[in-house]
Amino acid sequence: MKLKEQFNQKGLRITKQRQIVMEVVEKHKGRHLSSSEIFELVKENYSGIGLATIYRTLPLLEKMKLLSKICLDDGCVRYEPYAPKEQEHHHLICVKCGAVYEVEADLLGIEEKQIIMNNHFSTQNYMVKLYGYCKTCAEEDVV
Amino acid sequence: MKLKEQFNQKGLRITKQRQIVMEVVEKHKGRHLSSSEIFELVKENYSGIGLATIYRTLPLLEKMKLLSKICLDDGCVRYEPYAPKEQEHHHLICVKCGAVYEVEADLLGIEEKQIIMNNHFSTQNYMVKLYGYCKTCAEEDVV
């Protein structure tokens, strides 16, 4: 496995805790788990885990591009398995009910990317979040 | 001023505090002020203000579409003056140095909007955030 090398290169160690955190997030692909949700799920397999370890592990796995951090503006940081470029997906966040939907599409056209390039911004691995109203909420509210 | 009516309609009162908060955010258009930054700035003009008032006022002004909330994923909520549709702008966030740039362009093409519509999501007043590397950081890092 290349993972081991990736860790060793940086003097990092592969621990049981780190492995289980990875497993849990991968198992729940499609969800957007908060740190404390991950804590609860990890405890099911490894009851001795400490919350501090969760908070230390998640940013580390993010830096290693094993997880992606997402902020859905609900007051906590969330994580999902890292998606390579080809499987990039974006989030539609309903500002009313908070529901989160995913769109698996490259939402930026070539022209738009050009605009960003012109700003000297390299959007390798970008992420788009759209705020709006989901079907249900759009019908209720006549905004 | 239509503002007064807008407040009265909902049984809300126009207070000195609310006015100064608005003034401060408008005065710093282009910046993305956090709640505590706004607190500090308001104190310069109105030293008696309480932090709780800031936290009560900002979401209220947001609901009235006088301010926009932005989350730049740095652990706090930020605000900027509300931008009507024509002046919509988006944020480029450097994941390395945290710098925030603005692009004043409609980043989603018609096709892309269609994709979103197909998901039954009405993106009236959407906001796009792009994560990536700014010029400086892209040069340092060979990602």
Place this chain on the structure above:
DNA sequence: TACATGATGATAATAATTATCAGTATCACG
């Protein structure tokens, strides 16, 4: 001007996250 009640300031309470530190486990090396 007076009053009904919405708004405020001070502060206690929560919630998410970070820092500290002594004890533990990993893994390179022999």
Place this chain on the structure above:
DNA sequence: CGTGATACTGATAATTATTATCATCATGTA
């Protein structure tokens, strides 16, 4: 297969951002 250097962990204290509480104050209508 030890063993030791040190990275990692769990427990917990400390921070930081935000929300709730409540007595007092100020707005705007009558």
